[in-house]
Amino acid sequence: MNFELPPEAESLRQEVVQFAQKELGGDVIERDASSTFWEDGWRKCADFGILGLPVPEEYGGSGTDLTTTIAAMEALGYGCHDLGLIFAMNAHLWTNTIPILEYGTEEQKHKYLPRLCSGELIGANGASEPEAGSDVFNMTTRADRQGDYYVLNGQKTFVSNAQVADLIVAYAATTPGVGQMGITAFIIERDTPGLSVGKPIHKMGLRTSPMGELFFEDCKVPAANVLAREGGGAACFNCSMEWERGCILAMHLGRMQYQIERCVEYARQRKQYGNPIGRYQSVANRIVDMKVRLEAARPLVYKIGWQKDRGQEAMLEAAIAKLFLSEAAVDSSLDAIQVFGGYGYMSEFEVERDLRDAVGSKLYPGPVEIQRNIIARLLGLPPSTTPPPPPRRKA
Numbered sequence: 001m002n003f004e005l006p007p008e009a010e011s012l013r014q015e016v017v018q019f020a021q022k023e024l025g026g027d028v029i030e031r032d033a034s035s036t037f038w039e040d041g042w043r044k045c046a047d048f049g050i051l052g053l054p055v056p057e058e059y060g061g062s063g064t065d066l067t068t069t070i071a072a073m074e075a076l077g078y079g080c081h082d083l084g085l086i087f088a089m090n091a092h093l094w095t096n097t098i099p100i101l102e103y104g105t106e107e108q109k110h111k112y113l114p115r116l117c118s119g120e121l122i123g124a125n126g127a128s129e130p131e132a133g134s135d136v137f138n139m140t141t142r143a144d145r146q147g148d149y150y151v152l153n154g155q156k157t158f159v160s161n162a163q164v165a166d167l168i169v170a171y172a173a174t175t176p177g178v179g180q181m182g183i184t185a186f187i188i189e190r191d192t193p194g195l196s197v198g199k200p201i202h203k204m205g206l207r208t209s210p211m212g213e214l215f216f217e218d219c220k221v222p223a224a225n226v227l228a229r230e231g232g233g234a235a236c237f238n239c240s241m242e243w244e245r246g247c248i249l250a251m252h253l254g255r256m257q258y259q260i261e262r263c264v265e266y267a268r269q270r271k272q273y274g275n276p277i278g279r280y281q282s283v284a285n286r287i288v289d290m291k292v293r294l295e296a297a298r299p300l301v302y303k304i305g306w307q308k309d310r311g312q313e314a315m316l317e318a319a320i321a322k323l324f325l326s327e328a329a330v331d332s333s334l335d336a337i338q339v340f341g342g343y344g345y346m347s348e349f350e351v352e353r354d355l356r357d358a359v360g361s362k363l364y365p366g367p368v369e370i371q372r373n374i375i376a377r378l379l380g381l382p383p384s385t386t387p388p389p390p391p392r393r394k395a
């Protein structure tokens with residue numbers, strides 16, 4: 001067993017850290033306060049090649065393996081303080097680029113992937129609805145076939161990137177009443193008549209990643225824009241979630257490392273009662289716990305890369321990693337705030353933002369409770385009320 005990153009992954013990791021520290025500074029405190037998406041940061045990351053990492057060269061990417069891609073995301077989380085920007089890029093990658101790569105026709109791939117990789121197009125994912133969250137396949141958005149088109153009616157909520165998206169992979173019921181087998185995925189261009197974006201949804205963390213609602217009112221989508229096939233939407237969605245659960249939290253690995261370094265530095269120089277606070281065991285133990293969580297989380301995430309790079313599914317591993325890492329990121333952010341004392345609570349010190357950014361990871365993509373359900377089911381425990389996912393490859 002080798003615990004070192006392969007040389008190409010290590011070399012990209014270092015390059016991304018340098019790139020992020022040099023180019024992705026900016027005033028994140030101000031952007032966070034005003035919930036502003038950083039277009040310039042998006043462009044710089046796209047130009048660096050982040051958005052094309054896992055896509056083969058023939059479609060405009062660099063054909064990087066998943067382990068290396070995860071290393072790049074971890075490095076971004078370490079070097080770039082704007083986790084909302086990194087989250088927006090991950091949402092784009094795992095809910096648009098990857099489903100189109102895995103399930104798109106050659107025409108769809110050539111039409112959309114090069115521009116998703118170059119960052120010219122920004123992708124968003126329309127799955128959740130006001131009454132269909134964890135139970136997402138209980139959606140009420142309908143798509144009715146009319147000749148060469150599908151006509152969509154319904155509403156989506158919690159859509160990351162909604163206000164800035166050029167392309168949306170959205171899900172709708174084409175055969176209501178048959179559950180997940182009646183769901184179809186569509187690639188929808190932003191200027192399609194009948195599609196509108198609602199007011200921004202303001203949120204606790206990841207505030208530089210915009211979020212909004214989407215409304216479909218007799219929205220005519222060409223049948224050529226069906227992803228996979230009619231009724232194949234659940235498989236697309238599960239594929240997307242498997243990648244997203246596995247990879248979107250890699251940025252928190254980097255952030256946790258950064259937090260530890262800052263806490264160690266602070267605990268060495270901050271003196272109270274005549275001693276550096278790091279000399280007090282209750283302070284030191286918090287930083288020790290942060291380190292233990294990080295060291296436990298990292299292999300869970302890289303195992304997903306290792307398995308998927310070998311063509312193996314990683315549904316169980318993705319649920320485990322997502323569950324553990326999201327809880328670890330929240331717990332470590334709370335510990336970091338405590339180490340910094342009152343300063344940790346203040347925006348200027350940027351630790352409170354880490355906590356707000358981390359809390360969302362316990363909810364997207366699929367809450368920690370649902371990850372526990374998935375793990376229980378894959379362990380062979382008696383089925384809960386949550387239906388099993390459909391087979392991936394039969395879309």
Ligand SMILES: Cc1cc2nc3c(=O)[nH]c(=O)nc-3n(C[C@H](O)[C@H](O)[C@H](O)COP(=O)(O)OP(=O)(O)OC[C@H]3O[C@@H](n4cnc5c(N)ncnc54)[C@H](O)[C@@H]3O)c2cc1C
Pocket residue numbers: 091124125126127128129132133134135157158159160161206360363364365366367368369370373384385386
């Ligand atoms: C930052 C962020 C970004 C997001 N981005 C997107 C996006 O781009 N596109 C999109 O479509 N959605 C997005 N979402 C929505 C996200 O996927 C949902 O919030 C999530 O699926 C949960 O749905 P819900 O919020 O409706 O909660 P509910 O499903 O109503 O759940 C409420 C509570 O009940 C628990 N619960 C529900 N069912 C069960 C069960 N069977 N067993 C045990 N516990 C259960 C849940 O775990 C949760 O604690 C985003 C959410 C967040 C926070």
